[in-house]
Amino acid sequence: MIRHFTIDGIKVPFQERQTIMDAAMAAGIYIPHLCHNPEFRPQGSCRLCTVKVDGRNLAACTTPATDHAEVKSNTKKLMAMRRTLLQLLFVEGNHVCPACEKSGACQLQAVAYYCGMLAPEFTHFYPQREVDASHPEFAIDFNRCILCELCVRASRDADQKSVFAISGRGIHVHLTVNSPSGKLGDSDFDKHDRAAHVCPVGAILPKHTGYDVPIGKRLYDRKPVSMVGDVSDHEED
Amino acid sequence: MTDDHITETTNRVMTQWNNDQSNLLQMLIDLQQALNGIPESAINQISAGTRRSPADIESVIGFYSFLHHDTHNPYRVLFSDNITDRMLGSRALAEHLNSRLQDIDTATVDYTSCTGMGDQGPAALVNGHTLTRLDKERIDQMAALMETNTPLSDWPAEWFRVDENIRRRDLLLETDFEKGSAIKCALESGAEKILEELDASGLRGRGGAGFKTAMKWRFCREATGDNRVVVCNADEGEPGTFKDRLLLQSFAERLIEGMTVCAKVIGATTGFIYLRGEYLYLRDELESKLQRYRDAGLLSKDIHGEAGFDFDIKIHLGAGAYICGEESALIESLEGKRGIPRIRPPFPVTSGYLNRPTVVNNVETLVAAAMIAVHGAAWFRTKGTEQSPGTKLLSISGNCLKPGIYEYPFGTSLEVILKDCEATHVQAVQIAGAAGSCIPPSEFSRSIAFEDLATGGSFMIFDRERNLLEMVQNFTDFFVHESCGFCTPCRVGTSLLKKRLAKVASGRATGVDLEKMRIIGSLTRQTSHCGLGMTAANPILETLDKFPHIYEPHLLSTTFEPAFNLDASLEEARQITGRDDPDAHLQGGGV
Numbered sequence: 001m002i003r004h005f006t007i008d009g010i011k012v013p014f015q016e017r018q019t020i021m022d023a024a025m026a027a028g029i030y031i032p033h034l035c036h037n038p039e040f041r042p043q044g045s046c047r048l049c050t051v052k053v054d055g056r057n058l059a060a061c062t063t064p065a066t067d068h069a070e071v072k073s074n075t076k077k078l079m080a081m082r083r084t085l086l087q088l089l090f091v092e093g094n095h096v097c098p099a100c101e102k103s104g105a106c107q108l109q110a111v112a113y114y115c116g117m118l119a120p121e122f123t124h125f126y127p128q129r130e131v132d133a134s135h136p137e138f139a140i141d142f143n144r145c146i147l148c149e150l151c152v153r154a155s156r157d158a159d160q161k162s163v164f165a166i167s168g169r170g171i172h173v174h175l176t177v178n179s180p181s182g183k184l185g186d187s188d189f190d191k192h193d194r195a196a197h198v199c200p201v202g203a204i205l206p207k208h209t210g211y212d213v214p215i216g217k218r219l220y221d222r223k224p225v226s227m228v229g230d231v232s233d234h235e236e237d
Numbered sequence: 238m239t240d241d242h243i244t245e246t247t248n249r250v251m252t253q254w255n256n257d258q259s260n261l262l263q264m265l266i267d268l269q270q271a272l273n274g275i276p277e278s279a280i281n282q283i284s285a286g287t288r289r290s291p292a293d294i295e296s297v298i299g300f301y302s303f304l305h306h307d308t309h310n311p312y313r314v315l316f317s318d319n320i321t322d323r324m325l326g327s328r329a330l331a332e333h334l335n336s337r338l339q340d341i342d343t344a345t346v347d348y349t350s351c352t353g354m355g356d357q358g359p360a361a362l363v364n365g366h367t368l369t370r371l372d373k374e375r376i377d378q379m380a381a382l383m384e385t386n387t388p389l390s391d392w393p394a395e396w397f398r399v400d401e402n403i404r405r406r407d408l409l410l411e412t413d414f415e416k417g418s419a420i421k422c423a424l425e426s427g428a429e430k431i432l433e434e435l436d437a438s439g440l441r442g443r444g445g446a447g448f449k450t451a452m453k454w455r456f457c458r459e460a461t462g463d464n465r466v467v468v469c470n471a472d473e474g475e476p477g478t479f480k481d482r483l484l485l486q487s488f489a490e491r492l493i494e495g496m497t498v499c500a501k502v503i504g505a506t507t508g509f510i511y512l513r514g515e516y517l518y519l520r521d522e523l524e525s526k527l528q529r530y531r532d533a534g535l536l537s538k539d540i541h542g543e544a545g546f547d548f549d550i551k552i553h554l555g556a557g558a559y560i561c562g563e564e565s566a567l568i569e570s571l572e573g574k575r576g577i578p579r580i581r582p583p584f585p586v587t588s589g590y591l592n593r594p595t596v597v598n599n600v601e602t603l604v605a606a607a608m609i610a611v612h613g614a615a616w617f618r619t620k621g622t623e624q625s626p627g628t629k630l631l632s633i634s635g636n637c638l639k640p641g642i643y644e645y646p647f648g649t650s651l652e653v654i655l656k657d658c659e660a661t662h663v664q665a666v667q668i669a670g671a672a673g674s675c676i677p678p679s680e681f682s683r684s685i686a687f688e689d690l691a692t693g694g695s696f697m698i699f700d701r702e703r704n705l706l707e708m709v710q711n712f713t714d715f716f717v718h719e720s721c722g723f724c725t726p727c728r729v730g731t732s733l734l735k736k737r738l739a740k741v742a743s744g745r746a747t748g749v750d751l752e753k754m755r756i757i758g759s760l761t762r763q764t765s766h767c768g769l770g771m772t773a774a775n776p777i778l779e780t781l782d783k784f785p786h787i788y789e790p791h792l793l794s795t796t797f798e799p800a801f802n803l804d805a806s807l808e809e810a811r812q813i814t815g816r817d818d819p820d821a822h823l824q825g826g827g828v
Contacts, residue, residue, distance in 0.1 A: 044580055045724045047764045057763045062580045084760050088729035122733050122753070123800060147722075165292035166575075167299035169558070171732045173722030178292030 005069040007031075007051075014065040021049060021061040024073075030226035031073050032082055032111050034089075034200050035148035036061040037232055040157060046089075046148055048082055048111065083117045090120040092171075094127065094143035095201075101210035102202025104218030105234075108146060110225035125171075132177070134185030137207055138196060145175050145203040150232075155195035163189045175203075197235040238308060240278065246271050247279045251286045258287040259591065261297060261573030265304055266514070266554050270365065274308035300575040301556035302349065302718070303365065303514050312344035312383050317360040319351035319476045320711040321634045321697055327359035330376050337380035344383050350559055350715055351476040352515045355634030355697070356402045356641045364389060365517045368396055397518065401483055402641035405657065407628045408620045409601075409608060410488075410644050417533070419494035419607035420501075420541050426610075428502045432458070435502075435606060437614035439626040443601035444470060444562070445669060445693035447625075450602055456586040457503040460594040465505040467496045467548075468590065468597040470567055472513045474559040475670030476715060477695035480630035481600040483642050485512070485519050488604055489526050493550065495603030497540065498610045499596055500548040508550035509590070511567050514557050523552055559719035560769055564597040565589075566721070577723045578767035601630055601694070621647035625686040633658050635667075635698035651681040651690075655698070662700045665784065670695035671712035672772035675705075675779045705780060705787045710738050712776035720769065727770030730761040734777060736800070741791050745798050751781060751788060 002013045005020070007029050014023035019042060024031050035046040044062035051060045052072040060073070072078065089095075089108065097103050129142040147166065152175075155163040163184075167176045179187035189195070196204065215221070219234055228234070250267045254260035264283065269275050275298060284291045298304045305313075316322070316331040335346045354360035357369040363379075366389060375396065382392060403410060423431050436451035457465065469492060473481040484492060496508045512520060527550055530536035540546045553571055555561050561570045565579035568590050589595020598606075605627060609617050621627045625647035634640045637660035645654065655663055666676045668685075669692035676683065676690070683689050699708060717735050722728045737754045740746045758774030765771045780787060804823040811821050 042580070044766060047725050047766065050764045059766075064582070081760055081764055084756060085725050085764065088725055088733070088757075088760075091733075092729045122757075123736050125732070147728075162290050162293070165290070165296045167292075167296040168722065169300050169302070169575075170717060170720040170722045171728055173728065176292050176296065178290045180291075 003065075003067040005065055005067065005071060007071045008074050012065075018065050019061055020051060020053070020058075020063050020065050020069075020071055023065045024060065029073075031060050032115060032225075033061060034107060034111060034146060035150065037150055037198060037230060039194075039198075039232075040150065040153040043149060043153070046085070046146070048085055050078065050081065050085075052078065079115055082115045083112075086112045086115060086117045087120045087122055089146050090117075091122045091124045092127075093125075093145065094129065100144065100202050102144070102205065104215050104221045105213070105231055106202055106220075107200035107225065107231045110220040110228075110231075113220070114225050129174075132184050133207075134181075134183040135187075135189060136185070137191045138184060138189065139205050139207055140175075140177075140184055141203055141205065142175060143203075144201045146201055147173060147175065148200060150198040150200065151175070151195045151204055154198045155189075155193060158194035161188050161193065161195070163187045163193070163195060198232045200231055238272065238276070243272065243276050243279055244282065247282050251283065256286045258289050259572045261287055261289060261294065262301070262556065262570060263553055263573070265294075265298060265301075266556055269304060272308050273311060273364075274305050276308055277306050297573065297575055300721075301514075301558050303557035310343055310345050311386065313364055314344065314346045314379075315349035315352075315362045316346070317350075317352035317354060317358060317362075318348035318711075319355060319358075319715075320708050321355045321477060322351070322358040322360060323707075323711065324635065324703070325359045327361075327371070330359055330371055330373065331361075333373060334376045334380060337377065338383065341384055343386065349515075349557060350474065350718060351478075353473055353479040353482050353513070354399070355477050355479055355632060357400055358634075362515065365514065366397060367399060367515070367518050369399055399482070399486065399518065401487055403483065403644075404633070404639055404641040405643040405645065407644040407646060408617070409605060409628055409630070412608065412612070414488075414491055414608070414611070416490050417494075417535050417541065419491070419610040420497050420535055422610045423498040423501050424541055424543055424546070428458070428504075431498060431610055432502050434614050435609055438609045438617040439614075439624075440602065440605055440609060440617065441625065441687060442599060443605065443629070443693065444599035445475070445691060447687040447691055450598065450606060453586060453596055453598070454499060454502050456584075457594045457596045460587040462587070462592075462594045464507065464591075464593050465500075465503050466590045466593050466595040467499045467503070467505045467508040468564075468567065468571065468595060469496055469508070469510045469603055470562060470564065470597050470599050471510050471516070472555050472559075472562040472567060473516070473600070474513055474562045474719075475672070475693050475695050476712070477632060477634055477667070477670055477697040478693055479632040479634075480642050480694045482516060482519070483630070484600050484604050485516065485523065489523055490530075491604040491607045492600055493527065493530055493536065494610075495598075495605070495607035496550060497536065497548055498606055499598070499603065501546065503594065503596055505596075506547055506549075507590075508548060509571055510550060510552045511555060511561070511571060512552055513555045513561075517554065520552055520554065527552075558721075559715075560721045560767075563767055563769060566767070567597060568595065575721070577721050578769075599693070622686050622688070624688045629685055629692070630694050631685070631692070631696045632694050633696045633698070636660060636663070636700035636703065637698050645685060647686045648684050650684045651676065654685070654696070655681065658698070660698045660700070662702075663698055664701045664703060665699045665705060667697040667699070667708065668692050668695070671715050672769070672775050675708075675776070675783060677783050705784055706738075706742060706791070709776045709780050709787070710735075710742060713738055713773075716769070716773035720773065724764075724766035724770060726761040727765045727767075727773055730757045730770075731773050733757050734761075734774060738777070740798075740800050741788060744791050745793065745800065746788075746791060747793050747798050750798075751792075755781065
């Protein structure tokens with residue numbers, strides 16, 4: 001017998017070991033997320049997929065689906081919290097959409113549009129972060145990193161290389177590269193790595209192709225993220 | 238320091254820890270103790286030995302605030318920066334030491350989170366070793382010793398003395414304990430009987446959450462998996478707490494036996510005491526007590542003569558990370574990783590240390606379990622309330638004449654406690670540490686109990702002379718420093734709260750800023766990954782509700798104020814353009 005739970009009143013079937021996010025994705029129900037990618041082990045750090053499960057706030061990507069659970073996702077309160085979470089991400093890094101070559105194909109920007117975030121209302125941190133352009137085919141702009149750890153997971157689990165790591169603590173947490181100089185060009189990173197194609201924002205970018213697709217004709221320019229899905233689903237290896 | 242010396246020392250430390258990558262953190266701590274820091278040149282060697290990448294090793298060093306690369310400073314002084322230390326003048330002492338040492342470059346002075354000496358502060362750590370009762374005279378003497386490069390072993394022992402400071406004894410502390418008695422009783426009764434007794438006693442976890450101990454042990458006993466593990470959480474990091482320090486220092490036999498009783502019940506072979514780095518001074522004595530237990534046949538192989546009952550206990554040190562008091566982060570740290578709380582389920586009882594079934598209990602819980610094994614549930618229930626049987630150790634500090642450790646039956650009211658410790662003109666009591674509750678006098682009839690005011694043991698008193706906003710800022714700074722940085726709301730939210738509070742304190746805030754603090758605070762409370770984030774905004778949210786008067790006098794009457802002075806920020810532009818005429822200024826600071 002197939003088991004079910006509901007998301008905002010819609011009946012969603014699920015199988016053993018599926019999370020709320022897995023079941024929702026399979027049923028075509030969009031729950032906003034940034035650090036989740038079904039290819040990799042969920043980690044639940046961005047917290048955008050926070051939903052109310054039988055009255056408790058839980059991350060949909062790490063919470064196992066249970067029979068008859070009542071899940072709320074698209075409520076006014078949860079959407080307001082998601083907007084605030086997005087504002088936190090925007091002020092933490094240096095996200096300048098009009099000047100970013102990822103604009104229009106950036107999941108952070110797309111989710112912000114979907115959730116109705118209009119402006120970052122909090123004090124900007126303006127952190128001093130560097131750009132690593134040492135690799136011939138890829139660049140890392142740490143200004144845009146949102147610490148989703150997808151590249152860390154992809155490099156470790158899919159590529160078996162562990163090119164990326166997370167160091168520091170608290171607000172000083174940052175992405176690092178495993179190489180003698182700490183530079184990408186000095187590492188085992190390759191353009192065919194899975195880690196090269198999972199970044200939801202403009203932090204890990206291929207060189208020389210920035211404006212091949214003009215602004216206005218990009219992934220999220222005509223359809224919202226809730227219909228198009230994750231940016232990594234549309235990246236060509 | 239020669240390269241050969243570094244290579245040799247690194248080799249020795251790694252061999253000592255079996256080149257086992259799950260002991261990485263312990264290797265790094267020992268290496269730092271031996272060489273005054275972790276030389277960057279040692280990283281590749283550690284990487285080769287442990288098969289963990291250099292970036293991975295750096296990420297562990299980067300997580301723990303006590304670990305550092307610099308090997309040039311023979312002295313590193315960290316002042317305990319809890320509000321209670323500050324109230325005793327710690328900041329002025331640190332600045333004084335800093336000014337004394339200005340001309341020598343062999344020492345650094347900095348701050349660290351509460352070192353667990355709230356009853357005998359101001360306190361500090363020098364190269365990891367605890368200093369208590371600091372005053373200006375002692376700071377001068379310390380500076381003189383540092384100027385002459387006197388090794389710590391030649392400093393007066395008195396400076397490192399940590400007193401017990403027991404002010405009130407009850408069930409646990411006044412009852413004698415015979416070495417081996419808890420293990421003997423457990424073996425005679427058998428695991429199932431012991432578990433029934435523990436269940437009947439109603440013992441609940443003393444770390445603060447209050448989960449029923451018997452239930453935790455039973456879940457673990459019934460879980461599938463070999464090589465079970467007992468972990469004692471001695472990472473007493475909640476600001477203002479120091480009662481586990483006493484138990485580890487003077488009642489360690491009970492702790493060792495409590496762990497052994499647990500091992501018998503759940504079928505564990507391995508035990509860990511995860512000792513916070515701030516309690517380094519307790520390690521050697523604990524090690525020798527463990528050795529005495531082994532020598533007496535009460536630990537290691539065939540314990541108490543029971544063939545096949547093998548269990549031993551290792552000590553792992555922390556390195557300055559409050560989050561490692563969270564049980565799943567503690568397990569990550571035991572495995573030599575960054576202390577990031579795990580996703581739950583699975584819970585440690587089914588998948589803990591190296592994915593084995595694991596019980597993690599607070600020091601006080603394990604001590605109580607040992608006593609229950611000897612004296613039974615009825616004895617334990619003679620004190621406390623129906624829902625909170627037994628007693629609770631409180632660490633009392635702040636504005637009172639008799640700070641120290643007090644053992645009270647659960648159900649004791651704040652009024653009684655404040656009278657006993659001779660606190661007068663009390664403005665507020667902060668219960669359960671930085672993440673706890675701030676209680677105004679109108680609620681002093683409330684009592685310490687899981688059903689009323691639950692606490693891990695921290696009890697900080699503030700009299701009417703104190704500015705509570707400083708307390709709120711201190712606790713908020715603490716969470717900024719201790720957030721692991723894994724999830725968005727805690728990582729970013731705590732820093733934003735700190736900024737807003739600074740705006741309030743500087744007199745530039747308006748009602749809108751208080752509203753923003755509520756929004757961010759409520760977000761971190763509702764969406765964070767773990768308990769730290771969920772409670773990090775408590776100091777602000779609690780006081781906004783119960784002590785609004787600490788904010789209101791600071792507010793401007795306008796609805797909006799920028800965080801900076803607009804006119805002043807134009808100064809650089811005026812200098813560049815050489816202008817100072819009225820049109821180059823904004824009237825009223827720009828608002």
